Amino acid sequence: MKGISGKSRAIIEHVKPAIDNGEFPIKRVEGERVEVTADIYCDGHDKIKAVLLYKHIKQRKWNEVPMHLISNDRWGAYFKTTQTGWYEYTIQAWVDHFATWQHDIKRKFEAGQHIATELLMGANMILEVAEKSSTKLTQKLIGWAQQMQSPIDFQSEVNIALSPELSEQMYRYGHRSNATMYPKLLKVQVERQKALFSTWYELFPRSTAKEKGQHGTFADVAHLLPRISALGFDVLYLPPVHPIGTKFRKGKNNNVKAAPDEPGSPWAIGNKEGGHKAIHPQLGSLDDFRALIAKAQEYNMEIAMDIAFQCSPDHPYVTEHPEWFKWRPDGTVQYAENPPKKYQDIIPINFETDDWQNLWRELKSVVDYWILEGVKIFRVDNPHTKAFAFWQWMIAEVKKDAPEVLFLSEAFTRPRIMERLAKIGFSQSYTYFTWRNTGEEIKEYLIELTSTEVVEYMRPNFWPNTPDILPVSLENKDEPAFITRLLLAATLSSNYGIYGPVFELGLNEAYSGKEEYNQSEKYEIHHWDWSKETKITDAIRKVNLLRKGYKALQQTRNLMFLNADNAQLLAFIKYDDDKTELILTVINLDTNNQQAGWIQVPLYLFHLPYGEAYTVHDLMTGNKYTWKDEWNYVMLHPNIAPAHMFHLEVNPIHNPKQPLVVNVVE
Amino acid sequence: MKGISGKSRAIIEHVKPAIDNGEFPIKRVEGERVEVTADIYCDGHDKIKAVLLYKHIKQRKWNEVPMHLISNDRWGAYFKTTQTGWYEYTIQAWVDHFATWQHDIKRKFEAGQHIATELLMGANMILEVAEKSSTKLTQKLIGWAQQMQSPIDFQSEVNIALSPELSEQMYRYGHRSNATMYPKLLKVQVERQKALFSTWYELFPRSTAKEKGQHGTFADVAHLLPRISALGFDVLYLPPVHPIGTKFRKGKNNNVKAAPDEPGSPWAIGNKEGGHKAIHPQLGSLDDFRALIAKAQEYNMEIAMDIAFQCSPDHPYVTEHPEWFKWRPDGTVQYAENPPKKYQDIIPINFETDDWQNLWRELKSVVDYWILEGVKIFRVDNPHTKAFAFWQWMIAEVKKDAPEVLFLSEAFTRPRIMERLAKIGFSQSYTYFTWRNTGEEIKEYLIELTSTEVVEYMRPNFWPNTPDILPVSLENKDEPAFITRLLLAATLSSNYGIYGPVFELGLNEAYSGKEEYNQSEKYEIHHWDWSKETKITDAIRKVNLLRKGYKALQQTRNLMFLNADNAQLLAFIKYDDDKTELILTVINLDTNNQQAGWIQVPLYLFHLPYGEAYTVHDLMTGNKYTWKDEWNYVMLHPNIAPAHMFHLEVNPIHNPKQPLVVNVVE
Secondary structure, eight states: OTTOOTTOOOEEEEEESOBTTTTBOEEEETTOEEEEEEEEEOSTTOOEEEEEEEEETTOSSOEEEEOEEEETTEEEEEEEOOSSEEEEEEEEEEEOHHHHHHHHHHHHHHTTOOOHHHHHHHHHHHHHHHTTSOHHHHHHHHHHHHHHHSOSSSHHHHHHHHOHHHHHHHHHHSOOTTOEEOSOOEEEEEEOGGGTSEEEEEOOGGGOOSSTTSOOOHHHHHHHHHHHHHTTOOEEEEOOOSOBOOTTOOBGGGBSSOOTTOOOOTTSBOBTTBSTTSOOGGGOOHHHHHHHHHHHHHTTOEEEEEEOOEEOTTOHHHHHOGGGSOBOTTSOBOOEEETTEEETTOEEOOTTOTTHHHHHHHHHHHHHHHHHTTOOEEEEEOGGGSOHHHHHHHHHHHHHHOTTOEEEEEOOSOHHHHHHHHHTTOSEEEOGGGGOOSHHHHHHHHHHHHHSGGGGTOOEEBOSOBTTBOOTTTTTOOHHHHHHHHHHHHHHOSEEEEEHHHHHTTOOOBSTTSSSBTTOTTTSOOOOOTTOOOHHHHHHHHHHHHHHHOGGGSOSSSEEEOOBSSTTEEEEEEEOTTSOOEEEEEEEOOSSSOEEEEEEOOGGGGTOOSSOEEEEEETTTOOEEEEESSEEEEEEOTTTOSEEEEEEEOTTOOOOSOOOOOOOOO | OTTOOTTOOOEEEEEESOBTTTTBOEEEETTOEEEEEEEEEOSTTOOEEEEEEEEETTOSSOEEEEOEEEETTEEEEEEEOOSSEEEEEEEEEEEOHHHHHHHHHHHHHHTTOOOHHHHHHHHHHHHHHHTTSOHHHHHHHHHHHHHHHSOSSSHHHHHHHHOHHHHHHHHHHSOOTTOEEOSOOEEEEEEOGGGTSEEEEEOOGGGOOSSTTSOOOHHHHHHHHHHHHHTTOOEEEEOOOSOBOOTTOOBGGGBSSOOTTOOOOTTSBOBTTBSTTSOOGGGOOHHHHHHHHHHHHHTTOEEEEEEOOEEOTTOHHHHHOGGGSOBOTTSOBOOEEETTEEETTOEEOOTTOTTHHHHHHHHHHHHHHHHHTTOOEEEEEOGGGSOHHHHHHHHHHHHHHOTTOEEEEEOOSOHHHHHHHHHTTOSEEEOGGGGOOSHHHHHHHHHHHHHSGGGGTOOEEBOSOBTTBOOTTTTTOOHHHHHHHHHHHHHHOSEEEEEHHHHHTTOOOBSTTSSSBTTOTTTSOOOOOTTOOOHHHHHHHHHHHHHHHOGGGSOSSSEEEOOBSSTTEEEEEEEOTTSOOEEEEEEEOOSSSOEEEEEEOOGGGGTOOSSOEEEEEETTTOOEEEEESSEEEEEEOTTTOSEEEEEEEOTTOOOOSOOOOOOOOO
């Protein structure tokens, strides 16, 4: 019987959330709730009590929240995270003999049974606790116990027995005999709010020069900050800014040979001028980079840096650390390949190297280096082609000292792999949104992201396009398609981003039948007209402003799809945790034709009254409509307004905040 | 990086089955399969291999089964259990560089690339393995490697590279560099076949006397064995056979006072003549009990003993071990109660006693005592009112020395509690079947039992009635209701039982509006006419014979409900693991009226041909019908035949076994 707590009768099991049985932390941002539930019970008919215990790992003592029975032996409680870093939580439960006694004596008294002996039993329990509690309460408890020992009329004593004051004292000071402690410490990775709510703009710095034909610089990028900030973005993501390899450099449209003046892909990192800690000289100096970061801060923006742990053949690592790479029998270093395709301009790191510990330290030092230079967000390129164990270790180590640092996982791969990357610590994840087009596809995917365990650890970041992907939904499509995809991304997900200049301009030409841009910026320098304002630009500004104004849009968890009698109308409500702010979005998925139909507002779920008229206020146009009951009519034309974003102004919701309205300028 | 296997890139997760993440064993009987699946993958594009490892805990070395990719990174394999006791299983996976090389060289060769360097890489891998393998193979491997080092025409070398013989050698002797071992050892509790397939008959020995007014004895029970065995039962379950308490003894119909000549409830165990290891003198001696067990063996039957760990007030434990009970301030021992109800004839054991270790040892010694006397099956009374930890320890300890011993959990309580009892080791469980009446109720419940994780650890035992329960489905009902409930229990579940004499006789009178029998045998001695044969008796004999003849009915896992256009017709197929034996049962749930309708045979699921006629052979009547395609017509009258039990004689099934037919004698 060694190791058995024979007298502990309370059972605690199936504690949720617990990712892979607690192997991985769940994720929250500061201020978010952690709702914990578990099956808790004991043998027999005794009453039990249970408490949720939680603390920041830097705290020594547990905080305690009483748990409540939900139904069918499922108990629940919640706590709020207030600090970045890691929290731990677990559960304690015990057979509550005093509560059992209270329950029994009430029943017996009501049935007219003699309860003198029962009162003596209660008195004994109270006296036991009295010894432990403070002086003032001790006297009170002793007094109650004495009355039970010499009862007057039973009714008075039963009143004392059941009094909230006594219950409270017995709960607080009663000894939790043979309590069961759930054996696992479950963890929460708490990050800053930006992890949950962020708006990304991606551009290639080298394409930002004022003059056509010139190489853009950090200074040029800095000039664009006011514009991008005014559009409502708060993260500016730059592809790698390091020296670009010269050996096997790729040319225009991924040509295997580059002309002498071609700039190469920024992801082919490293040449004789340096590697992952160096800056491509044509972009400027380290000081210029620092100046860019400083200016971004002025505009409440952050620079997100690309972390692509791979090397060009002339990266210094290749000669300094040949043991980190695979070598072929012909003496050459093994380049990346997916046979029969070859990517000779990129050398993968061999994570099975015997020198893996030094490799890991060096790669982490790259991240540390840029953190010291002020970078707090990293977009990680293809994390799924590097060892999972490395990321898990690296992210945890970095966050120990710098919990504010965020990592976005750029993995478009198989579901289990994308999930694992999120579990091992990435703050945000690219998703399949880019390829979810029909209403059914979107609903099914969003339900997976928001209503399954995935919601606990994966924060989606929706991208309608990237430099690698011109999806079918945008290829050869007009502005309405771009605006529709933008609105879907920006309203469904609180984190979203666009590969900006080509999106704003509505570029839609694919390269030779592939899902890629023709004349991709990955291989050449472009010159964009940053002063141009398209309809798309206008929609971006509007939706970003609404995202900033409404809490309901600043999270991805609270989402409900609505019934519609027209499959081309995607309707959903997003709401804040209190369900006091309701934003009802209707998007016309048909980017060519007007679509109309009836959508159902589930009044009962939001405790809204039936039979009364209420106002829905379209925040995109300022128009107000009077709706009644559940089913209401909408009509959307792609060229006029591809979507409604209604603020529901319904009576029982007393929301003091004036709704923020973006007025349309036709 | 302490404790991190930095070079292990293969991930193994979500291994199933694993009850509560492996905290509890799954259950099997000898010969049953354990199908194991897991998500297995690595970073990047390398190929992986995975093996399922398993062994009986008494074995030292692992057995190994290659796993196969099912889809979407899910892999699977299975093994068969052949021995009772416990098995362990886990998974090993690794990046298979040789398989990756094979995959790549094939692609490159097909694309016409130069592969001389690739062949050198393969030769190196082969030579590395050659050093480790046996002499004969070493030569062969070296030969192949040498040819790759000096290729003739590439085609020959690629043929060698991809040859099954080389693949086999590299798999067998190749070193599993940086293999990942799943960190948990998952367990299987393997029991004898009876755990899965058993047919129970319950009777009160004291009601078996030949003469009315006499107290039945073990010898009287022995006289009934031929009859009960001939009905097809293989377990005879007896309520407690111990001395019955005299203090606060209950009278007829649970009267709080017993008349001097009333026998009391057998569950009020213990008096001055002894406790749980003693025998009630009126039933006979220990030798008589041994004789009963011996005679049961002759009839291929077993005696199941009742284990009810509670005491009457005059049980010897109460004076010998007062510390095992709760005492009231008035000096009396605490009786069982559920306020305001009192059960003064039963004293619960206090599992929170400080002396719990001695208590546990003593209770286990009761089980050990009867095992030595030849009892191998225990029906445990109300296990949910005793500490779970005790059962878990006791069952595991008993099974270490006597894996053949089975425990049936008699808990009719809340779902989580019933599940836990099954998880902690009970071989079989009473269920909610007793209260599942409509087709929807039955389907929903059976799907829970057979198609969720519950199937891995809980073996249902279906009881249409018990001495405690005369359910609504039988109260004031006629024979067809009894036969319907019998057939449901006997066909849906491979373990089932009846509280026999009252069931055979169709007794249906409840006591004062309760779900209990009037004049329950629990409180008085009855005298049954054992020579009487009812229609119910006839149905019992038939269905039990079919259960013995058809494997499909000897397990509860392989069950599929069929569509029917009449909700009163419950239709389902049970099948053996190979899906070669198909038993299609249709039961008319309306016990008053004839019901007819169309039912659908899902031909595609059983690989049966469309468009051909096939024979369905009613094993209850001997009638044969010709069916075609999926939808076929049935008609059942409760007074003629409340059910069909069809053996499907369909062409592609070559079943040499002659179907066993029970001929009806009208």
